[in-house]
Amino acid sequence: MSDNNASMEEEMSLNSGIAAFEAKHFVRAAELLEPLAEAGNAEAQYRVAIMAQNGLGMVENQLQAYKHMKSAAESGLAFAQHGLGFMYLEGECVDKNPEKALEWFTRGAEQGLQGSMTTIAMMYQDGNGVEADQEKAREWFHKAGFDEM
Helix, strand or coil, X not given: CCHHHHHHHHHHHHHHHHHHHHCCCHHHHHHXXXXXXXXXCHHHHHHHHHHHHHCCCCCCCXXXXXXXXXXXHHCCCHHHHHHHHHHHHHCCCCCCCHHHHHHHHHHHHHCCCHXXXXXXXXXXXXXXXXXXXXXXHHHHXXXXXXXXX
């Protein structure tokens, strides 16, 4: 099989896996996406991480969830950066680390992810993992598109 056919097959598996994931057919999604995640596909890694974290279509596996979420985040996938930020913020799948959470939320925010901007704003507003700073909170809420809070 040529490289082109292989990449077309991977693309079809990815698209089918994402469709199964979105339709909540998690066992099928896992079958299709796990090999792609292991091969380094960030979109597949992100979804496998969610399934592994929550035991959807597979046995819950926090180590696998963290590994795939971190790989996808490092690949530049904004949603994975946000997801990894939450893992660090909440201490899910990894030790709680607010500094790393803020770092990953910031990366997501830099890619325009409104959820990351809002989360940073709330961290500053509530003093959650950072020193409370109402001015920074307002700045981040404004960046996220909210009017004066």
